[in-house]
Amino acid sequence: MRQDTVCCGLDFYFxxxxxxxxxxxxGRERTWxxxxxxxxxxxxxxxxxxxxxxxxxxxxxRTVDITADARISDRLRNEGWxxxxxxxxxxxxxxxxxxxxxxxxxxxxx
Numbered sequence: 001m002r003q004d005t006v007c008c009g010l011d012f013y014f015x016x017x018x019x020x021x022x023x024x025x026x027g028r029e030r031t032w033x034x035x036x037x038x039x040x041x042x043x044x045x046x047x048x049x050x051x052x053x054x055x056x057x058x059x060x061x062r063t064v065d066i067t068a069d070a071r072i073s074d075r076l077r078n079e080g081w082x083x084x085x086x087x088x089x090x091x092x093x094x095x096x097x098x099x100x101x102x103x104x105x106x107x108x109x110x
Contacts, residue, residue: 034089034090034105034108034109035062035089035090036054036059036060036061036062036087036088036089036105037061037062037064037087037088037089038050038051038054038061038062038063038064038085038086038087039064039066039072039076039081039084039085039086039087039088040063040064040065040066040084040085041065041066041067041084042065042067044084044085045097046083046084046085046096046097047084047085049097050085050087050097050098050102051063053097053099053102054102057102057103057105057106059102059105059106059109066084081095082095083095083096084096085097087101089105
């Protein structure tokens, strides 16, 4: 099953192998073996800054709006998260705007 998503103007999708595939203009795909999930909410400057930084660096990510589902918000709160955004990337997680962590993700993805 193919799940299409868009970030930084690129169409990308996750295959059953859970690897992010980005088609290129040459018909080949660029792949990342990292899944990045960004939990956000509306009117959150740190969320906006984090999205911009991920987009600038060309890192594909999935966005989950916590205001759309109270269960997700409750789950994050129960796990101890008190600040948005919450970023989860292959076993590593943090909250708030952290350009240093995003840079580390980029270095691992390249």
